[in-house]
Amino acid sequence: MIVDSIGITLLLSIFGVLVLLRVPITFCLAISAIITGIYLNVPLEAIVKVMADGVMNFSLLAIPFFIIMGEIMNEGGIAQRIVNLANLFVGRLPGGLAMVNVMDSMFFGGISGSAVADVSSLGSIVIPMMKKQGYDDEFAVGLTICSACQGVIIPPSHNMIIYAFAVGTASQLAGGQLLVVSVGKLFLGGYAPGILMGITMLIISLIIAIRRKYPRGKGYTLREGLVILLDGALAMFTALIVVGGVIIGIFTATEAAAFAVIYAFIVTFFIYREAPLIRFVKILYSSLKTLAIVMSLIAAASAYGYLLSRLQVPRLTTEFLLSITDNYYLLLLLVNIMLLILGCIMDMAPLILICTPILFPVLVLKMGMDPVHFGIMLLLNLCIGLCTPPVGSALFVGSAVGKISIERASRGCIPFYISMFITLMLVTYIPAITMTLPNLLMPVK
Amino acid sequence: MKIRGVFNAIHFISAILASICLAFQLVIISTNVIMRYFFASGISWMEEISSNVLMTAFTFLSMAIGVKLDLHINVNLIPKRAPQWITTVLYKLKYLVLAVIGFVLFYYGILLIMGIKGSIASLPSLPASLQFIVIPLAGFLILFDSIMSLFGVVKDDQYLDRKFMTVGEKK
Numbered sequence: 001m002i003v004d005s006i007g008i009t010l011l012l013s014i015f016g017v018l019v020l021l022r023v024p025i026t027f028c029l030a031i032s033a034i035i036t037g038i039y040l041n042v043p044l045e046a047i048v049k050v051m052a053d054g055v056m057n058f059s060l061l062a063i064p065f066f067i068i069m070g071e072i073m074n075e076g077g078i079a080q081r082i083v084n085l086a087n088l089f090v091g092r093l094p095g096g097l098a099m100v101n102v103m104d105s106m107f108f109g110g111i112s113g114s115a116v117a118d119v120s121s122l123g124s125i126v127i128p129m130m131k132k133q134g135y136d137d138e139f140a141v142g143l144t145i146c147s148a149c150q151g152v153i154i155p156p157s158h159n160m161i162i163y164a165f166a167v168g169t170a171s172q173l174a175g176g177q178l179l180v181v182s183v184g185k186l187f188l189g190g191y192a193p194g195i196l197m198g199i200t201m202l203i204i205s206l207i208i209a210i211r212r213k214y215p216r217g218k219g220y221t222l223r224e225g226l227v228i229l230l231d232g233a234l235a236m237f238t239a240l241i242v243v244g245g246v247i248i249g250i251f252t253a254t255e256a257a258a259f260a261v262i263y264a265f266i267v268t269f270f271i272y273r274e275a276p277l278i279r280f281v282k283i284l285y286s287s288l289k290t291l292a293i294v295m296s297l298i299a300a301a302s303a304y305g306y307l308l309s310r311l312q313v314p315r316l317t318t319e320f321l322l323s324i325t326d327n328y329y330l331l332l333l334l335v336n337i338m339l340l341i342l343g344c345i346m347d348m349a350p351l352i353l354i355c356t357p358i359l360f361p362v363l364v365l366k367m368g369m370d371p372v373h374f375g376i377m378l379l380l381n382l383c384i385g386l387c388t389p390p391v392g393s394a395l396f397v398g399s400a401v402g403k404i405s406i407e408r409a410s411r412g413c414i415p416f417y418i419s420m421f422i423t424l425m426l427v428t429y430i431p432a433i434t435m436t437l438p439n440l441l442m443p444v445k
Numbered sequence: 446m447k448i449r450g451v452f453n454a455i456h457f458i459s460a461i462l463a464s465i466c467l468a469f470q471l472v473i474i475s476t477n478v479i480m481r482y483f484f485a486s487g488i489s490w491m492e493e494i495s496s497n498v499l500m501t502a503f504t505f506l507s508m509a510i511g512v513k514l515d516l517h518i519n520v521n522l523i524p525k526r527a528p529q530w531i532t533t534v535l536y537k538l539k540y541l542v543l544a545v546i547g548f549v550l551f552y553y554g555i556l557l558i559m560g561i562k563g564s565i566a567s568l569p570s571l572p573a574s575l576q577f578i579v580i581p582l583a584g585f586l587i588l589f590d591s592i593m594s595l596f597g598v599v600k601d602d603q604y605l606d607r608k609f610m611t612v613g614e615k616k
Contacts, residue, residue, distance in 0.1 A: 020520065022519050022523060025518055027542050027546055048577075049557055052505075052580060056496050060496070061496065064467055064470070064503070068471070254474065258470075258471055259478060275613065278613035285612075288460065288464060288467065288503070289507075289511070291467075291503065295503070295504040296508040299508070345520055390522060
């Protein structure tokens with residue numbers, strides 16, 4: 001089979017050079033596809049059509065709905081209720097607010113699925129509270145940033161939908177039959193790693209809190225506790241609609257996300273009533289701003305993926321990686337190191353779209369790794385990148401919310417990088433952590 | 446000055462259109478689930494209209510909005526203390542790339558529509574070109590905004606934020 005090395009060089013080098021020259025990633029993908037398309041005599045109408053076809057996918061509709069749901073939750077005072085709920089459960093422990101910080105990210109992540117939304121909404125409540133109680137700025141900000149990354153792993157998460165979409169593309173690019181990864185299984189697969197990450201952070205926070213003598217939180221009366229529980233449960237029910245609905249098979253992921261938006265809308269505007277109904281206009285517009293990034297990326301990545309496939313890049317990458325080592329465990333380590341480095345310099349969604357078609361054929365199609373296990377490992381690697389310099393979006397938002405420099409925020413993150421790395425290694429090498437829940441609740445018939 | 450006003454108005458209308466597409470999708474998908482479970486019936490055209498027409502519409506419209514508001518993510522590895530001329534060159538390069546992409550979307554989007562003119566989408570009986578109708582518009586807006594930025598013409602990038610972000614805000 002003839003390899004068009006000029007075409008491959010054009011496609012990869014234009015993309016790489018422009019990324020380094022600060023051109024937005026979406027347009028790096030698009031322009032490298034356009035130039036390579038011209039070289040390969042692909043009509044440019046076809047490139048434009050591939051971009052449009054890339055987003056014409058019913059399952060992708062879950063992404064805008066999850067984003068709208070997160071925006072509604074951000075707007076309607078849910079963050080404060082989640083903080084109260086977490087405080088009720090763990091606030092009385094030593095370093096109560098640090099525990100609350102981890103716990104509320106676990107809850108909020110289970111609703112919004114976005115690390116940045118988590119840092120900006122919960123961070124603006126918890127960080128000032130922690131500072132007021134004498135916690136170090138760096139610790140408060142670092143913990144908020146790292147714990148927010150659970151939101152990407154704990155379902156529902158729109159990044160899981162992007163991964164499921166990328167798997168479909170990857171299997172086709174590899175020349176095989178269309179492989180569909182169950183969104184329900186991905187959701188279930190994310191719980192144990194997300195909770196494991198939370199537990200490791202709770203342990204590290206507890207050790208730091210005891211050593212630095214951080215205070216315990218206040219207790220609640222039974223009546224107060226019941227009010228907080230009921231208020232928070234209303235919000236938490238959103239996650240149940242999405243995850244429960246998909247797993248039981250009542251909804252597809254898209255329908256579940258649409259229903260969850262309607263539910264969140266009713267709870268926010270008619271039960272909590274902290275924002276006027278007209279604010280929904282702003283919510284739609286804010287969602288559109290996030291979608292501008294995500295959906296454009298998917299469209300551009302489709303064109304790029306089409307040319308990757310035409311130039312047989314996934315097959316060549318598989319051959320290259322297997323020529324380094326065919327030991328499964330070493331290959332996993334190699335992929336983890338590569339993803340951690342890439343995660344530090346690029347954002348999550350583009351990396352899911354770029355790396356899945358390249359790594360999926362090696363690890364899943366050749367080495368037999370489960371696509372759900374691979375997906376969770378990929379997301380976990382990339383979510384670490386959200387809180388590492390130089391381009392971690394959660395790190396930037398966290399340092400802005402906490403009003404400290406990025407350098408200081410990064411220093412605060414260091415103890416929690418350890419917990420994230422431990423979780424990553426456990427999830428990578430013990431597939432049962434990810435796969436037990438999906439296999440138990442959604443067994444292959 | 447007048448051109449800037451016209452383009453701001455087009456952006457404003459396209460943001461409203463994209464928001465309507467989003468909201469409409471939400472309504473028809475939820476209605477479809479309710480109809481399917483409670484009345485054993487559904488909206489036959491729901492999936493095709495949502496994924497093929499509305500999805501492309503808000504994706505490409507939001508892409509243009511993203512260019513206007515400079516939302517698209519990039520990797521910034523250039524040190525903060527780099528000389529000003531490097532920053533200027535990189536800025537111009539970015540808008541040059543954007544202008545090329547805007548042109549491709551505009552010109553080849555029109556060619557794509559002309560190529561399938563007269564074909565009918567399977568369900569419902571609407572022109573197939575409807576799926577791609579917003580691509581040239583998005584391309585045109587991207588081309589305009591990037592050329593303006595390339596030549597350093599002030600074009601009021603925060604216009605949309607001023608219009609939408611403060612709606613219903615507590616005074």
